Amino acid sequence: xxxxxxxxxxxxxxxxxxxxxxxxxxxxxxxxxxxxxxxxxxxxxxxxxxxxxxxxxxxxxxxxxxxxxxxxxxxxxxxxxxxxxxxxxxxxxxxxxxxxxxxxxxxxxxxxxxxxxxxxxxxxxxxxxxxxxxxxxxxxxxxxxxxxxxxxxxxxxxxxxxxxxxxxxxxxxxxxxxxxxxxxxxxxxxxxxxxxxxxxxxxxxxxxxxxxxxxxxxxxxxxxxxxxxxxxxxxxxxxxxxxxxxxxxxxxxxxxxxxxxxxxxxxxxxxxxxxxxxxxxxxxxxxxxxxxxxxxxxxxxxxxxxxxxxxxxxxxxxxxxxxxxxxxxxxxxxxxxxxxxxxxxxxxxxxxxxxxxxxxxxxxxxxxxxxxxxxxxxxxxxxxxxxxxxxxxxxxxxxxxxxxxxxxxxxxxxxxxxxxxxxxxxxxxx
Numbered sequence: 001x002x003x004x005x006x007x008x009x010x011x012x013x014x015x016x017x018x019x020x021x022x023x024x025x026x027x028x029x030x031x032x033x034x035x036x037x038x039x040x041x042x043x044x045x046x047x048x049x050x051x052x053x054x055x056x057x058x059x060x061x062x063x064x065x066x067x068x069x070x071x072x073x074x075x076x077x078x079x080x081x082x083x084x085x086x087x088x089x090x091x092x093x094x095x096x097x098x099x100x101x102x103x104x105x106x107x108x109x110x111x112x113x114x115x116x117x118x119x120x121x122x123x124x125x126x127x128x129x130x131x132x133x134x135x136x137x138x139x140x141x142x143x144x145x146x147x148x149x150x151x152x153x154x155x156x157x158x159x160x161x162x163x164x165x166x167x168x169x170x171x172x173x174x175x176x177x178x179x180x181x182x183x184x185x186x187x188x189x190x191x192x193x194x195x196x197x198x199x200x201x202x203x204x205x206x207x208x209x210x211x212x213x214x215x216x217x218x219x220x221x222x223x224x225x226x227x228x229x230x231x232x233x234x235x236x237x238x239x240x241x242x243x244x245x246x247x248x249x250x251x252x253x254x255x256x257x258x259x260x261x262x263x264x265x266x267x268x269x270x271x272x273x274x275x276x277x278x279x280x281x282x283x284x285x286x287x288x289x290x291x292x293x294x295x296x297x298x299x300x301x302x303x304x305x306x307x308x309x310x311x312x313x314x315x316x317x318x319x320x321x322x323x324x325x326x327x328x329x330x331x332x333x334x335x336x337x338x339x340x341x342x343x344x345x346x347x348x349x350x351x352x353x354x355x356x357x358x359x360x361x362x363x364x365x366x367x368x369x370x371x372x373x374x375x376x377x378x379x380x381x382x383x384x385x386x387x388x389x390x391x392x393x394x395x396x397x398x399x400x401x402x403x404x405x406x407x408x409x410x411x412x413x414x415x416x417x418x419x420x421x422x423x424x425x426x427x428x429x430x
Contacts, residue, residue, distance in 0.1 A: 038067035042074055045081055054085035054227075065239050072101040075241075076108055083111065083225060087232040088118035088218055097241040106135035113144050118229075120217035120405050122149040137161075143174045147220055149402055151182035151409075162191075169195040180208040183343060183409065185381075209381075213342055213353075217405040336413050337394040338370065338387030341401065347371060350384040351421050360404045363397055372416040385416055 045060035061078040068074055079094035095112035098105055109132035116125035125148040129141055136144075138161045146154030158175035161167060172194055179188035185205065192201050214220050218229040341357060344350040350371060358364040367386040374381050389397065391410070398408045 038064045038071065038074060041067065042077055045077055049081060049084055054081060057081040058085050058087070062236060062239060069239065069241065070101060072098050072105065072108075075101065076105065076111075078239075079108065079111055079115075082235075083115065084227055086218075086222060086227045086230040088115045088221070088229065089232045090235045091115040092119060092121075093235045100241060104135065106132060110136050110140055110144060113148065114221050117144070117148045118218040118221040120403075122402065126150055126153075139171045139174060143178060146178040146181050147224070149407070151178050154178045155182060155184075176204075177208060177211075180205070181212050181407075183212075183340065185343075209343070209345075212407065213344070214405070214407075334388060335390035335393070336387075337389050337391045337410055338385045338413060338416070339389070339394050339398045339401065339408050339410055340383060340385040341406070341408050343374065343381040343383050345382070346380075347382050347420060350382045351419070354384060354419075357401065357404070357406055361400050361406075363400055369419040369422050370416040371419040372414065383414075383416065384419070387413060387416070 041060045041064035045057045045064065048054070048057035048060060058078075058081045061074065061081045064074045065071070065078050075094055075098045079091050079098060082088070082091035082094055092112060092115035095108045095115060098108040099112065102108070109128055113125040113128040116122075116128060126145065129136065129145055129148065133141060138157045142154040142157030142161065144154075145151075145157065155175065155178045158171065158178055161171050162175050164171075172191055176188045176192040179185075179191060188208070189201055189205060192204055196204065211220060211223060216229075222229050342350070342353055344353060350369075354364075354369050364386060370385045370387055372383050374383050386397070387394070394410045398410050401408045
């Protein structure tokens with residue numbers, strides 16, 4: 001399944017650095033470096049990446065950065081090794097450091113957005129893509145935007161790129177995937193069929209259906225890169241990027257001691273007389289501290305305060321707050337907007353997804369799950385949603401669902417009804 005999910009050759013090359021072209025480019029950059037030791041470690045990291053040994057690559061890249069911490073090339077290589085190892089949090093930090101050193105690095109910006117998406121920071125990922133929009137190709141930026149929770153924005157970019165006469169099959173397949181992530185399966189099939197046989201299209205849509213329902217935030221990016229997420233202890237503290245402050249400290253520090261050097265001889269006789277004075281100084285300070293201990297008896301006055309408060313217990317404001325805390329906000333807002341939580345193979349799978357999401361998003365548990373069967377070109381899906389909400393309320397709820405790593409979108413009523421498994425519970429409540 002992984003080889004079918006690697007639909008963006010340009011995107012995968014920019015992030016992983018596993019292609020021959022990128023490995024060669026890295027070797028040239030290292031050979032021209034002035035730091036020979038760091039360059040050797042970087043060479044080893046690139047070779048380890050080419051051999052699919054990400055753990056070794058991380059070790060070598062970290063050593064290269066430790067020897068040359070302000071080299072953006074080495075830090076970009078470190079970020080790529082973290083991605084290959086499935087350590088997305090460390091990759092995000094590494095690529096942030098690259099952009100701090102070189103804000104024009106488009107590959108680092110794209111990699112940072114993907115790493116942020118994998119860690120569930122969708123808003124930050126979209127902000128990164130927007131800040132570097134002029135440097136990232138629309139085809140790669142569109143797919144990255146769709147993965148970061150904005151499939152509509154990604155579709156707009158990819159549609160323009162696909163209309164270009166020079167557009168490749170990769171661009172069209174990325175557009176088809178973005179349409180699938182947005183739930184537009186008919187359009188996704190139409191675009192995918194331009195470059196694929198009908199049987200291959202059916203197989204691809206089945207794979208995308210699973211891809212569109214990740215179990216955790218890192219799953220989609222990991223599948224796109226062909227890597228496995230792993231526990232991430234974070235980037236070593238000693239590799240943290242520090243601002244270069246050495247020139248400021250060394251420029252004025254040396255001339256200053258030269259002037260007092262001539263007066264040092266005159267100061268020595270004066271220093272003999274104050275030698276006797278330091279002895280009483282600590283004694284006076286110790287005596288000054290002792291009166292502070294006499295404040296301890298004042299604590300007995302504080303202990304008497306609770307007795308006065310006990311007499312006022314019947315007048316506590318808590319009793320007045322209980323009527324105010326009555327369920328005032330439980331009346332659901334009525335409307336024609338629904339939050340679609342996913343399209344699943346059948347009702348049983350949708351029920352399991354509902355149980356999982358309603359546990360992580362408490363606001364869902366107060367609503368009744370809605371469902372309907374849908375058929376797209378012979379493929380049957382079960383759409384799960386909650387609705388009858390005002391538009392603003394539906395948008396807020398969808399934001400809460402996305403914050404937990406799930407996907408959703410807001411739409412109007414499409415004929416769904418109360419889910420079958422929810423009916424017995426509602427009848428029992430009556």
